[in-house]
Amino acid sequence: MTPPTVGISACLTGAPVRHDGGHRHARFCTGALARFVTLSPLCPEVGAGLGVPRPTMQLRRQRDEVRLVARRSGTDHTGALQAWSASVMPTLATLSGFILMGKSPSCGMTRVRCYDEHGTLRGLSEQGLFAQALQRHFPLLPVEEAGRLNDPVLRENFIARVFVYHDWQQSQPLTPAALIAFHTRHKLQLLAHSQHAYRTLGALLGNLRARPLEMLAGDYIQGLMAALATPARRGAHVNVLQHIAGYFRGRISADERLAMQEQIDAYLRGEVPLVVPVTLLRQWLRRAPDRYLAEQAYLQPYPDALGLRNSL
Template sequence: MDTAEKIPVGISACLLGMEVRHDGGHKHSRYCTGVLAKHFSFRSLCPEMGSGLSTPRKALRLIEQGDQLRMVTTDGLRDHTDLMMDFVDRTLPALDSLRGFILMAKSPSCGMERVKVYREDGELMHRDAAGLFAAGLKQAYPLMPIEEAGRLNDDSLRENFIERVFLYDDWCQLVAGGLTPQRLIDFHSRHKFQLLAHCQRTYRELGPMLANLKARPLEEIANDYIHAVMEAMKKQVSRGAHVNTLQHMAGFLREGLSQEDRTLINEQIDAYLREDVPLIVPMTLLRGALRKVDQPYLQAQRYLNPYPDSLGLRNRV
């Protein structure tokens, strides 16, 4: 893909193989550089280097001081919190073009979750904090898909993150092109079956929200809408939810297909439910059926093509 066609995604610099860690090393993610880089245009940063620290440097950790988290060296001699927060405040406004972010786990700056927090005397208190940069990123961009590199080794988490990045990119393009009632309705229409798969409750709630776009200012409705969508998309799709969605789509094609085609599709949906085949098998049959049946509503559904096939994600779920 041409760089201009790739989706802009932020990433911790060490994951690209840059030697920016406290020990002068890196945490190169070959999946990010070898697979995702074909589709994502990565913008790398290292908050610790960006805040003025050198490499190698003293290792850092978070300590709880009153009701505040502080980032200090492990020997407790230097407090770099103010430097880090200055970097965060300066950097976050320039990240609004990004459609997602991949972070380095457990880092006191980049860890998305499960970061250790210590007492001032060095005793471990808990493991449920976010790094200072990661916390600022989540607060500034609540809609942006964020994930840790290590969690991308999990098939379901990887598929979920990448699906959200592509959907968020679609939303950002809508906003950049100008929000209108029709464009909002069109966005909802093409992502309907994704919503159905991820969260039936949100799927049912959003229809009435968009039924009367004159009830409130359009920007207000759109803001409530996309927050609900992105929250629903965080939920991993169960096998049963995929089956329900596949069967729902197959119902739209019932009249235009032969009995043989309908039977084959249903057999492979059942095989997927039994875990005999991956999701890509019944999905491919449905996509093939759409070449035989003129069904524009289904053809527009991003559920069938949420991201490039070359990523191979539905071969693993």
């Protein structure tokens, strides 16, 4: 499998493209993450021809519209940014995720400062104009702000979704067999996030002839990505861990099964990270191979070297 390609606001890679010629280098992105994904940087404001350095931009609500304007002069750059965003969207279709610069009037995913037409702060409820266009054009694409990736739960959730979505992209063109194989790989990963979605999406695939495959697959991936967007709770992970351990009944000694349950209980209490019971289960799988479990993305949703489960 080729590595996922992840879009990223160029300033996060250390490129001096901010309005003052500076950057907001996100070292996790260009370091640990870049070992396993291909980063594709862009800066919407530079792309729209605003240059470096440039006046500070801000969002202003004028009547029923949010506009991108220069803070001091009031010059409106909305049209230029929207036109550039529209032109670049077709080139982003192969991305498996996007990391945005938070609070930016172009790239902010949420809670961007918005002012009235006189420049008075009115709220923090807007999206940056490029971020808005990106999520409207690619509603399934995993998107996150760089600052939120400092939270280990949000970081793990985002990167897991990137690899799931990349797997979906690699499964195209879709056939009934490919759709079932994809669902099978991600069944336990889905179960960790939502029992309801696990049952609903399983039922959806119960009769592949009920509707055209393209329509059914569209509903399936929409439901899957929506379910995965909510981080899995500790108790849900415990449910999946115990479910996997049940496959080894009769093949692993009673003492080892007891030791496993102790580690699962310790994880539930927050005494050990998720990587501990998962690693033990993977050791069991090497000793007692099981084809179904060997295919489960839950046991290795992304490269181990990212160390994401060490903090869960």
